[in-house]
Amino acid sequence: MAERRTEILVIGGGPAGLAAAEAASSHGKRVTVIDENPQFGGQIWRAEKQKLSGKAKELVDALEKNDVELIPSCTCVASLPEKRILALSQGRTFPIAYDKVIIATGARERFIPFPGWTLPGVFGAGGLQALVKGGYDISGKRIVVAGTGPLLLAVAAYLKKKGGNVLMIAEQASAKNLFKLGLATLKVQGKFLEAVRLRFATLGIKYSTGSSVTSARGKDALEEITVEGNGKSSTIECDLLATGYHLTGNTEVAELLDVFALEGMVIAYDGQKAATAEDFLYEHEDIFCAGELAGIGGVEKALLEGRRAGLAAAGVEGDTQEVAAEEERLGRFASAMNRTFELDRDTLLEIMTDDTIVCRCEDVQFGKIKDCDNFIEAKLQTRIGMGSCQGRVCGSACEALFGWGTNSIRPPIIPLRVSELANFTTEKD
Amino acid sequence: MPDSLKFKIDGVEHATSPGTTVASALLNAGVTAFRTSVTGEPRAPLCGMGSCFECRVTIDGVANVRSCLEMVREGMEIETGG
Ligand SMILES: Cc1cc2nc3c(=O)[nH]c(=O)nc-3n(C[C@H](O)[C@H](O)[C@H](O)COP(=O)(O)OP(=O)(O)OC[C@H]3O[C@@H](n4cnc5c(N)ncnc54)[C@H](O)[C@@H]3O)c2cc1C
Numbered sequence: 001m002a003e004r005r006t007e008i009l010v011i012g013g014g015p016a017g018l019a020a021a022e023a024a025s026s027h028g029k030r031v032t033v034i035d036e037n038p039q040f041g042g043q044i045w046r047a048e049k050q051k052l053s054g055k056a057k058e059l060v061d062a063l064e065k066n067d068v069e070l071i072p073s074c075t076c077v078a079s080l081p082e083k084r085i086l087a088l089s090q091g092r093t094f095p096i097a098y099d100k101v102i103i104a105t106g107a108r109e110r111f112i113p114f115p116g117w118t119l120p121g122v123f124g125a126g127g128l129q130a131l132v133k134g135g136y137d138i139s140g141k142r143i144v145v146a147g148t149g150p151l152l153l154a155v156a157a158y159l160k161k162k163g164g165n166v167l168m169i170a171e172q173a174s175a176k177n178l179f180k181l182g183l184a185t186l187k188v189q190g191k192f193l194e195a196v197r198l199r200f201a202t203l204g205i206k207y208s209t210g211s212s213v214t215s216a217r218g219k220d221a222l223e224e225i226t227v228e229g230n231g232k233s234s235t236i237e238c239d240l241l242a243t244g245y246h247l248t249g250n251t252e253v254a255e256l257l258d259v260f261a262l263e264g265m266v267i268a269y270d271g272q273k274a275a276t277a278e279d280f281l282y283e284h285e286d287i288f289c290a291g292e293l294a295g296i297g298g299v300e301k302a303l304l305e306g307r308r309a310g311l312a313a314a315g316v317e318g319d320t321q322e323v324a325a326e327e328e329r330l331g332r333f334a335s336a337m338n339r340t341f342e343l344d345r346d347t348l349l350e351i352m353t354d355d356t357i358v359c360r361c362e363d364v365q366f367g368k369i370k371d372c373d374n375f376i377e378a379k380l381q382t383r384i385g386m387g388s389c390q391g392r393v394c395g396s397a398c399e400a401l402f403g404w405g406t407n408s409i410r411p412p413i414i415p416l417r418v419s420e421l422a423n424f425t426t427e428k429d
Numbered sequence: 430m431p432d433s434l435k436f437k438i439d440g441v442e443h444a445t446s447p448g449t450t451v452a453s454a455l456l457n458a459g460v461t462a463f464r465t466s467v468t469g470e471p472r473a474p475l476c477g478m479g480s481c482f483e484c485r486v487t488i489d490g491v492a493n494v495r496s497c498l499e500m501v502r503e504g505m506e507i508e509t510g511g
């Protein structure tokens with residue numbers, strides 16, 4: 001396929017990417033947005049049966065009006081010389097050349113292993129929500145939502161609305177920390193009301209703080225789980241377990257483009273170490289980052305950063321004091337939130353058994369890596385992180401369990417087939 | 430929405446409505462083992478968004494496709510358990 005060329009390339013069409021594209025295209029720039037998913041909208045606006053609504057629809061409509069090129073089901077898999085990326089779409093790879101690139105690849109859920117978590121029926125929390133939005137019918141299913149993070153309440157409310165029989169929410173964070181976060185929501189417009197709304201939407205569902213799922217059991221699929229916390233242990237029969245441990249940034253594309261190596265770079269590998277508002281938005285000549293990949297902070301922050309990155313890439317002065325102040329408020333809230341849902345390593349390690357699988361691609365067990373000093377050593381000994389997911393799941397788990405810095409990402413960042421590379425030609429080659 | 434799309438799972442005819450992902454359609458059909466792990470365990474979707482690679486199946490002869498990122502199409506043939 002011939003090389004494509006654009007002025008501003010936006011990688012990721014969630015709130016941040018769409019806001020960036022809208023801002024840049026409104027100032028006359030030729031913009032292309034690609035997204036790995038078959039539809040735009042990112043995680044929060046993932047539409048049911050592909051029907052976008054509200055702000056998401058508004059932005060996509062604006063982009064269509066501004067003649068922005070939108071390419072769904074298109075993944076950035078590698079970086080090429082001369083300001084180009086290699087994109088994969090519909091079984092074909094092709095280069096896209098750009099003047100400026102905005103990386104808005106968002107976040108994924110962080111998963112923490114526990115005995116039995118590989119059983120079919122154990123899903124991520126956001127993962128199950130996404131599958132239901134994709135048409136999975138959960139009516140009447142007995143569901144437990146567990147792990148940590150603000151997503152748990154949102155997911156429980158959603159699953160309940162979709163007819164799921166949500167038995168319980170088990171939140172690992174302590175009641176004390178959650179209360180502190182409750183106070184912090186009062187300072188940010190909208191957050192408090194959202195928290196109240198979610199609490200109402202989940203009324204009737206048992207909410208246990210300081211509690212964790214310590215094992216999941218079943219023959220071919222999930223049948224029951226054990227939940228422990230506050231000195232108590234209980235066995236719960238359920239069909240589905242939705243479990244996630246807050247979020248972690250999708251930093252692969254940024255790494256491909258060597259954003260980390262640039263001077264003054266402040267994004268830490270796990271994103272969440274970026275502590276201040278300025279850290280969340282990185283600008284360096286031609287490369288901009290916006291949204292959750294650089295720090296978990298919710299949709300308002302993603303929109304604001306996206307807009308700022310879009311204006312900056314278009315060369316427009318857009319930063320008013322108001323925006324900066326709002327960004328700081330949201331940044332502070334994000335820090336408070338991330339502190340509340342920080343994982344307690346001792347609790348996590350207590351749950352692990354030697355035969356608990358940590359790397360699901362290579363089936364590497366906890367006992368095989370627990371005495372290693374770092375991720376590289378574990379990798380050389382066991383192949384952990386060397387499977388298809390390139391450590392997207394086990395890497396952040398090892399960070400949480402052992403404090404290891406991990407970097408298994410290698411181009412292409414998803415496995416490619418020979419047939420997909422075969423057609424990779426450019427006029428330049 | 431009516432179940433207007435016909436597709437096959439391991440040779441057996443099924444139907445679903447437009448806009449359904451392959452992963453969701455397989456779950457609706459009661460499939461538990463989407464793929465078999467290197468040590469022989471059955472595996473099913475975890476992340477629902479393309480990052481865990483646990484939902485891989487064969488679609489129309491192409492192996493290792495992440496089913497959570499694909500929409501069901503009329504006449505699609507899906508093979509599981511690989
Ligand atoms: C699973 C999940 C569920 C969530 N659910 C909620 C919720 O219910 N409510 C809520 O308030 N917040 C939710 N969040 C938080 C939410 O992510 C943010 O509020 C907001 O969506 C962040 O916007 P973003 O644009 O930064 O990233 P995202 O919305 O994550 O968008 C990033 C986009 O980049 C794409 N992408 C990633 N890598 C590539 C690549 N290599 N090539 C091409 N495209 C790529 C992805 O497909 C995605 O569409 C959820 C997060 C996750 C991970």
Ligand code: FES
Nearest residue numbers: 477479481482497
């Ligand atoms: S469910 Fe994780 S990649 Fe599809």
